[in-house]
Amino acid sequence: MRMQQFFKVGIFCLVISLFALQTAVADHVYKWVDDKGEVHYQAEKPRDAPCEEIAIPKPPEVDKARQQERWQKQQKLLQEFDAAQREKKAKHEREQAIREVNKQYCEDAKRHLRFFSQARGGRLARPDEQGNMHWVSDKERQALIEHWQKQVKEFCE
Numbered sequence: 001m002r003m004q005q006f007f008k009v010g011i012f013c014l015v016i017s018l019f020a021l022q023t024a025v026a027d028h029v030y031k032w033v034d035d036k037g038e039v040h041y042q043a044e045k046p047r048d049a050p051c052e053e054i055a056i057p058k059p060p061e062v063d064k065a066r067q068q069e070r071w072q073k074q075q076k077l078l079q080e081f082d083a084a085q086r087e088k089k090a091k092h093e094r095e096q097a098i099r100e101v102n103k104q105y106c107e108d109a110k111r112h113l114r115f116f117s118q119a120r121g122g123r124l125a126r127p128d129e130q131g132n133m134h135w136v137s138d139k140e141r142q143a144l145i146e147h148w149q150k151q152v153k154e155f156c157e
Helices: 002-025 063-120 136-157
Strands: 028-033 039-042 051-053 125-127 133-135
Touching: 051 125
Parallel strands: none
Antiparallel strands: 028 039, 028 051, 125 133
16 A cells, blocks of 8 residues: 555656656746636647747856856855864864863962972972072062962963
């Protein structure tokens, strides 16, 4: 049963498609009115009814140069769009990389801030430029704490 319905629908679609192709190729159609007053259009002239022939205008000729120019414009727009998308993606990746670096800087700044905040002068030594250990005074420690607070503020907020 279902196969018969499918077959009927397929045949119907085929007939409609062939009719559409036939009318698309025709340069005129015929308009006529049946006994019930319904208007009909068809590609072939009806044999037993008066009809009106309607001319179908031909489509305009395709200007090959204009078509080529339009195609080139479309290609250029497509390339510009693709380039903009690639740039947007690259920008997003750069921003993501910066966020990752800033996240690492933030963690380092917090770690340093904790270290210098918990240490007391006289118990904290740092190497100087020559590699010699230098005891950090309370004043130096306070300056380092302020420095790392600024770093936390810059990279963590």
